[in-house]
Amino acid sequence: MLAKAPGLGADMVFLDLEDAVAPMEKPAARDKIVKAINDLDWGETVLCVRVNAWDTEWTYRDVIAIVEGASERLDELMLPKVESAAEVQALDMLLTQIEKSTGRQSRVGIEAQIETARGLINVDEICGASDRLETIIFGPADFAASTEMPVLTGGVQIPEYPGDHFHYVFSRILMAGRANGLQVIDGPFLKIRELEQLRDYAMRPRILGYDGKWALHPDQVKVINEVFTPTQEQFDRAFDILEAYEKATTEGDRKGAVMFGDEMIDEASRKMANKFVMRGERAGMSRSAG
Ligand code: GLV
Ligand code: MG
Numbered sequence: 001m002l003a004k005a006p007g008l009g010a011d012m013v014f015l016d017l018e019d020a021v022a023p024m025e026k027p028a029a030r031d032k033i034v035k036a037i038n039d040l041d042w043g044e045t046v047l048c049v050r051v052n053a054w055d056t057e058w059t060y061r062d063v064i065a066i067v068e069g070a071s072e073r074l075d076e077l078m079l080p081k082v083e084s085a086a087e088v089q090a091l092d093m094l095l096t097q098i099e100k101s102t103g104r105q106s107r108v109g110i111e112a113q114i115e116t117a118r119g120l121i122n123v124d125e126i127c128g129a130s131d132r133l134e135t136i137i138f139g140p141a142d143f144a145a146s147t148e149m150p151v152l153t154g155g156v157q158i159p160e161y162p163g164d165h166f167h168y169v170f171s172r173i174l175m176a177g178r179a180n181g182l183q184v185i186d187g188p189f190l191k192i193r194e195l196e197q198l199r200d201y202a203m204r205p206r207i208l209g210y211d212g213k214w215a216l217h218p219d220q221v222k223v224i225n226e227v228f229t230p231t232q233e234q235f236d237r238a239f240d241i242l243e244a245y246e247k248a249t250t251e252g253d254r255k256g257a258v259m260f261g262d263e264m265i266d267e268a269s270r271k272m273a274n275k276f277v278m279r280g281e282r283a284g285m286s287r288s289a290g
Helices: 023-039 059-069 085-102 117-121 123-127 140-147 167-179 195-208 218-227 232-250 267-282
Strands: 012-016 046-050 076-079 109-114 133-138 183-186 258-260 263-265
Touching: 012 023, 023 046, 023 059, 059 076, 059 085, 076 085, 076 133, 085 109, 085 123, 109 117, 109 123, 117 123, 117 140, 117 167, 123 133, 123 167, 133 167, 167 183, 167 195, 195 218, 232 258, 232 263, 232 267
Parallel strands: 012 046, 046 076, 076 109, 109 133, 133 183
Antiparallel strands: 258 263
């Protein structure tokens, strides 16, 4: 699995020391991860390791073993079940010492998972806790357990619920993340063979404004990349809006609000279009000819 990870087409890969590793295997898993980071060619993939949460006995050794053992190729650590700003700050301080002591040149970033009731209540202070924080992530499986939702599968739609049982949670995390300039990511969809259900469910956080979603299996990567990349039509239209607006504001009587086809566009339209263009370009898209 580790050897396959770099070639799967995901923008980011995280190697897990937390819930996918059995307690008795934790020490051995640290060595395997350090070796995988140092020996495999990770290309352009953002490379992260998920350590155990601070309420276990493993976190400090996870952090020291991984950051001291791994080369500068390691980009970030992911901290699960974050419940307060202090937990992020504790990791930040430990990282600062390890970086000083090893002479590491690049700073290790932090991704934080919100997956408990207390984590959600404190999400604002968590998102502003450290300038190492890059990403905030929703963890639906642990969250369902924490809030005692009567579900047995994480991250999937619940047909009995009228609407989306996670709508509030998605929105709450998104606001805190955006207010602090973080990337906002949705967690896993556990029915790994149900790709059409995944497509449908991933569209919810996408439409709210999320930047991406976890994949647990290689087959999920393609679907998720499609959902989170603008369509060619959206991408071309965004360019057309930018062009029309640039022309309107700089030429003739320099209007700030003009008609674009049958709708009005203004400065806010330019900002919305800009996001599509940036997102599409990051995914390697180019404007259609003509
Ligand atoms: C992910 O860690 C989750 O609990 O959903
Ligand atoms: Mg979890």
